[in-house]
Amino acid sequence: MYDLFLKNLAMHVSLSPAEAEQLVKHLGLVTIRSRAKLLNAGEVCRKVYFVNKGCLRVYHTDSEGIDHIISFSPENWWATDVASFSSQKVSKFSIDAVEETEVFYLDYNILERLYIQVPKLERFFRILTQNGYSILQRRMISHKSKSALQRYRMFKKQYPKLEQRISQKHIASFLGITPVFLSRLRQLT
Amino acid sequence: MYDLFLKNLAMHVSLSPAEAEQLVKHLGLVTIRSRAKLLNAGEVCRKVYFVNKGCLRVYHTDSEGIDHIISFSPENWWATDVASFSSQKVSKFSIDAVEETEVFYLDYNILERLYIQVPKLERFFRILTQNGYSILQRRMISHKSKSALQRYRMFKKQYPKLEQRISQKHIASFLGITPVFLSRLRQLT
DNA sequence: CGTCTATTTGAATGTACTCAAAAGCGGTGG
DNA sequence: CCACCGCTTTTGAGTACATTCAAATAGACG
Numbered sequence: 001m002y003d004l005f006l007k008n009l010a011m012h013v014s015l016s017p018a019e020a021e022q023l024v025k026h027l028g029l030v031t032i033r034s035r036a037k038l039l040n041a042g043e044v045c046r047k048v049y050f051v052n053k054g055c056l057r058v059y060h061t062d063s064e065g066i067d068h069i070i071s072f073s074p075e076n077w078w079a080t081d082v083a084s085f086s087s088q089k090v091s092k093f094s095i096d097a098v099e100e101t102e103v104f105y106l107d108y109n110i111l112e113r114l115y116i117q118v119p120k121l122e123r124f125f126r127i128l129t130q131n132g133y134s135i136l137q138r139r140m141i142s143h144k145s146k147s148a149l150q151r152y153r154m155f156k157k158q159y160p161k162l163e164q165r166i167s168q169k170h171i172a173s174f175l176g177i178t179p180v181f182l183s184r185l186r187q188l189t
Numbered sequence: 190m191y192d193l194f195l196k197n198l199a200m201h202v203s204l205s206p207a208e209a210e211q212l213v214k215h216l217g218l219v220t221i222r223s224r225a226k227l228l229n230a231g232e233v234c235r236k237v238y239f240v241n242k243g244c245l246r247v248y249h250t251d252s253e254g255i256d257h258i259i260s261f262s263p264e265n266w267w268a269t270d271v272a273s274f275s276s277q278k279v280s281k282f283s284i285d286a287v288e289e290t291e292v293f294y295l296d297y298n299i300l301e302r303l304y305i306q307v308p309k310l311e312r313f314f315r316i317l318t319q320n321g322y323s324i325l326q327r328r329m330i331s332h333k334s335k336s337a338l339q340r341y342r343m344f345k346k347q348y349p350k351l352e353q354r355i356s357q358k359h360i361a362s363f364l365g366i367t368p369v370f371l372s373r374l375r376q377l378t
Numbered sequence: 379c380g381t382c383t384a385t386t387t388g389a390a391t392g393t394a395c396t397c398a399a400a401a402g403c404g405g406t407g408g
Numbered sequence: 409c410c411a412c413c414g415c416t417t418t419t420g421a422g423t424a425c426a427t428t429c430a431a432a433t434a435g436a437c438g
Contacts, residue, residue, distance in 0.1 A: 062334040130275045132322055137259055140329055
């Protein structure tokens with residue numbers, strides 16, 4: 001049951017069985033159906049999520065009511081609103097499910113306590129955030145230096161499986177273009 | 190001398206005098222003149238920098254030879270290529286000085302040792318990276334949802350002092366537009 | 379089946395870019 | 409101290425990538 005989760009942690013830290021036990025027993029589990037929300041912009045983000053099955057999206061709804069997807073989190077990825085979670089202030093982002101999704105979660109207060117009990121977790125989340133940061137940097141650069149068509153092709157290459165599972169509307173929002181324009185790009189392939 | 194540096198750390202962790210001493214004695218110090226480089230794309234980024242005076246820029250040079258500035262680091266900010274530093278693999282980014290700049294730095298190996306000796310540093314850099322991550326997210330969103338003019342106005346509002354110190358060419362690169370177009374935007378104001 | 383949302387297609391528009399040339403500015407050497 | 413060189417900024421004209429609006433078509437779900 002916790003296989004994927006523990007393997008994910010093992011990528012960056014090696015926990016003793018006791019530590020793993022300690023961690024796992026504080027883990028929440030929830031399954032939500034497609035489109036169900038885990039976080040609404042305006043709320044405080046109290047949890048960090050690990051996707052065991054399915055796919056989440058983290059997005060911002062701008063003043064015009066247009067969504068901008070900041071990231072997808074398929075199986076084996078983490079999702080949270082880092083800004084809101086780490087400061088426990090209201091969130092500018094929302095999180096929902098792109099398809100039926102099963103997530104583990106850790107509560108803010110529990111995690112803060114765990115940081116003390118299991119200091120390796122501090123390390124784990126430092127590394128996790130660093131990785132997320134550098135992925136975001138790459139996306140930022142690609143957004144600035146590549147055309148929409150190039151970005152779409154990179155997306156398909158990088159996430160071949162995801163493309164099947166996610167609506168074009170969402171892919172367009174992730175790429176930072178309109179669904180209409182994405183539809184035209186697809187003709188060219 | 191270490192005032193600004195220690196105050197910066199104190200924002201997120203409180204070190205004992207012994208811990209502060211331990212940290213500070215491993216700190217390097219270097220002053221570089223405008224345009225001098227601290228990191229060249231293609232090298233491994235072995236240091237994390239703290240800007241005590243002046244201003245650094247972290248940027249990527251794309252296949253066309255065009256620079257894309259990912260961040261400025263004026264006094265009291267940190268700079269590194271997170272991806273390269275944390276993995277100790279070759280860097281896709283370069284770092285140089287926008288004006289005469291004085292930086293403290295920590296070496297990768299030293300920092301890894303310090304993480305063990307002073308675990309609070311693990312926490313500090315976790316929080317630092319989380320903050321950086323959420324700043325980058327905001328920039329990503331603003332890049333997708335705002336026009337160049339709006340982004341320029343936001344930049345001026347957010348970094349009023351920086352605008353004076355940095356060339357338009359660099360501001361344009363940061364905003365993700367051409368210097369030519371920035372020049373036109375400035376007429377409108 | 380009917381309704382609602384997602385995708386496609388067409389036409390007109392706008393934002394930002396390229397290329398080119400001129401003007402401004404700063405540093406360096408005579 | 410001035411003249412010159414190189415780099416930055418401005419300005420003009422033409423262009424391209426991506427958008428908006430509108431309408432038609434296709435798909436998904438109750």
